Amino acid sequence: MKFSFFIFLLFSTVFVIQGQEKYSILSIPTQFTKNANSVVIHKKVGINVSEDKLEIQTERATTVLNERGDRNVSAIAYYDETRTIEKIEAYVYDALGNEVEHFKKNDFRDISVADGFSIFNDNRALYLEYTPTSYPYTIVFKSIVETGDTAFIMPWFPIDRYAESVLYSEQTITFDPSNKVRYKKEHIDGFEIKITETEETLRFVAENIKAFRYEELSPAFTTFCPKVYFGLDTFSLQGVPGYGKNWSEFGQWMYSSLLSDVSELPEGTKQEIRNLVASETTDEGKARKIYQYVQDKVRYISVQVGIGGWKPMLATEVDNLSYGDCKALTNYTKALLEVVGVTSYYTVLYAGDDERDIMSDFSSMQGNHVILGIPTEDEITWLECTSQDTPYGYLGNFTDDRDVVIITPQGGKVVHTKTYTQQENVQANTGNIIIGNDGSATASLTSVSEGLQYDGKYALEKLKKEELLDVYKNRWGNLNGLSVESIILKNNKEDIQFTEEVKLKIPSITSKVGNEMLLELNSFNQASYIPPRITDRKQKLALEMAYTDIDEVTITLPKNLNFDSLPENKLLETKFGRYSIEVESLDNNTIQFKRKLYMNKGTFAPEDYKEYRSFRRAIAKQDKLKILIKPIE
Numbered sequence: 001m002k003f004s005f006f007i008f009l010l011f012s013t014v015f016v017i018q019g020q021e022k023y024s025i026l027s028i029p030t031q032f033t034k035n036a037n038s039v040v041i042h043k044k045v046g047i048n049v050s051e052d053k054l055e056i057q058t059e060r061a062t063t064v065l066n067e068r069g070d071r072n073v074s075a076i077a078y079y080d081e082t083r084t085i086e087k088i089e090a091y092v093y094d095a096l097g098n099e100v101e102h103f104k105k106n107d108f109r110d111i112s113v114a115d116g117f118s119i120f121n122d123n124r125a126l127y128l129e130y131t132p133t134s135y136p137y138t139i140v141f142k143s144i145v146e147t148g149d150t151a152f153i154m155p156w157f158p159i160d161r162y163a164e165s166v167l168y169s170e171q172t173i174t175f176d177p178s179n180k181v182r183y184k185k186e187h188i189d190g191f192e193i194k195i196t197e198t199e200e201t202l203r204f205v206a207e208n209i210k211a212f213r214y215e216e217l218s219p220a221f222t223t224f225c226p227k228v229y230f231g232l233d234t235f236s237l238q239g240v241p242g243y244g245k246n247w248s249e250f251g252q253w254m255y256s257s258l259l260s261d262v263s264e265l266p267e268g269t270k271q272e273i274r275n276l277v278a279s280e281t282t283d284e285g286k287a288r289k290i291y292q293y294v295q296d297k298v299r300y301i302s303v304q305v306g307i308g309g310w311k312p313m314l315a316t317e318v319d320n321l322s323y324g325d326c327k328a329l330t331n332y333t334k335a336l337l338e339v340v341g342v343t344s345y346y347t348v349l350y351a352g353d354d355e356r357d358i359m360s361d362f363s364s365m366q367g368n369h370v371i372l373g374i375p376t377e378d379e380i381t382w383l384e385c386t387s388q389d390t391p392y393g394y395l396g397n398f399t400d401d402r403d404v405v406i407i408t409p410q411g412g413k414v415v416h417t418k419t420y421t422q423q424e425n426v427q428a429n430t431g432n433i434i435i436g437n438d439g440s441a442t443a444s445l446t447s448v449s450e451g452l453q454y455d456g457k458y459a460l461e462k463l464k465k466e467e468l469l470d471v472y473k474n475r476w477g478n479l480n481g482l483s484v485e486s487i488i489l490k491n492n493k494e495d496i497q498f499t500e501e502v503k504l505k506i507p508s509i510t511s512k513v514g515n516e517m518l519l520e521l522n523s524f525n526q527a528s529y530i531p532p533r534i535t536d537r538k539q540k541l542a543l544e545m546a547y548t549d550i551d552e553v554t555i556t557l558p559k560n561l562n563f564d565s566l567p568e569n570k571l572l573e574t575k576f577g578r579y580s581i582e583v584e585s586l587d588n589n590t591i592q593f594k595r596k597l598y599m600n601k602g603t604f605a606p607e608d609y610k611e612y613r614s615f616r617r618a619i620a621k622q623d624k625l626k627i628l629i630k631p632i633e
Helices: 002-022 067-072 247-259 267-276 283-297 315-321 326-339 458-462 465-475 606-623
Strands: 038-049 054-064 076-079 083-093 099-103 109-112 124-127 137-147 164-174 182-186 192-197 201-209 227-231 234-237 240-243 345-349 369-375 380-383 403-408 411-416 426-435 441-450 483-492 497-506 510-513 516-520 541-543 547-556 561-563 570-574 577-587 590-599 602-604 626-631
Touching (some): 076 083, 240 247, 247 403, 267 283, 283 326, 369 403, 458 483, 465 483, 541 606, 570 606, 577 606
Parallel strands (some): 426 547
Antiparallel strands (some): 038 054, 083 099, 164 201, 192 201, 234 240, 369 380, 403 411, 483 497, 510 516, 561 626, 577 590
């Protein structure tokens, strides 16, 4: 009896010690804590796919090394009308692996995951809000979730983010051999990853992934991290059967199941639209008037209910309520165009500044936004139907230069949205500065912005006066004490140009040196940004926008002052862009300053970062160039 008790005590002690070692900070090799805010000890996901149900079992153990790592815990599970959380819990361990807390389902906060715009949103989540008393600590999160939607199979990201190491990540998918899960892998070369396939299972395992350090101007993490996407040829979306082994089939399904029965409009609205475009003889003329009609009538409000948030609300409802989300407003505009015989395509894409593409070779439920495409002979005109301000045919950073899928009656087709070139993304400044004897100045500037540079300007006309004044005071923070005398803004939506005409008074545009003065030649458009120094850079350099800045400013002095000497012209040429300045004397008291900056878009090797930093440093130096002003003797 005593011997049996001793054996039980021995094995219990061994189990506790092993448990402590498993989550002890001492068990993590130091190479995995370098550059890391957190370390995933293990993440195991098991997904069982049946005809009309998915079961997802998750266990994730994360050691949090510091306060910045708290956001990486990811102790959250989502649910809605078709998605239930069968089990959820979490354990917390201290630095030595001792269990300190156990959270059960009732300890998780029940929160809405509404986006702040939704009038109704049935997406919710159970979320663990844990405040640690010390670092490091480990959270082991476990959940079992079931859903009737088989259209979305969780992609496998063995590592999710910068500044996190992963010791072990596994995802196993079990399925019916008659409807085998397809997969697409990206960027797995160079990692310790194994893929195992049988007739009924897929298993993916990754080990020993060191943290990626975030570095200035790095590409988006998703553009280079290892990942695997999944899809089914036949699936279920909230009880609606779906199919699509390629984009043609997938588009046919979307058109017939999600779009074909939502475009009916009241007869009164149809007649109103016919009358609206009665004088127009071209499709473009008709489309322009209808787009303006939509912008004047409706507003964007997110509505994340219905078939997985994928089926638009009825066009009649939008017409009656005058609001909708991107799906609803796009479908409504499409329905209005159909009334007058203008063809348009409901278009699904990933919106955002990172220019994420729809995967052209892998059909599946993708995208987070919808826009409208109107085909012409050789291109497609794109309409952002959620905006009440965006000009007809204009795409900004949110949706430009990416692969999207258009949905037609014949099926889906992957196309590319407009790419704005360096020659299109122009800001052209012309100005005059008149300097007084005391170094004060009056100045006027006209700035015309086009292309993607227009995207950052046209919202100015919606600002209140005080807000607008703050914009210019911040823009020209180098001009101490400036006062804005007048502002005239012109938004030319037809040519997509935004013009700013600003008049200023500047109490002191110069700095005194005895009875002489120093003047910065470039007063209005100084590029002062210099990337930080990074030693042993690992990430590529990503320059996300090509653009052109052109500045031409005339500077006039009083008759009793003149310019001592003028600097030589300067030209800087690199693979990243080109910069030049020219200074020309118009007469004894007047000079003209010309500046041009052409920046390229692209991804460059890590070793190019040092050269890019030197280029930006040289630009910043030239933009602070000063000349001496002297009294005439």
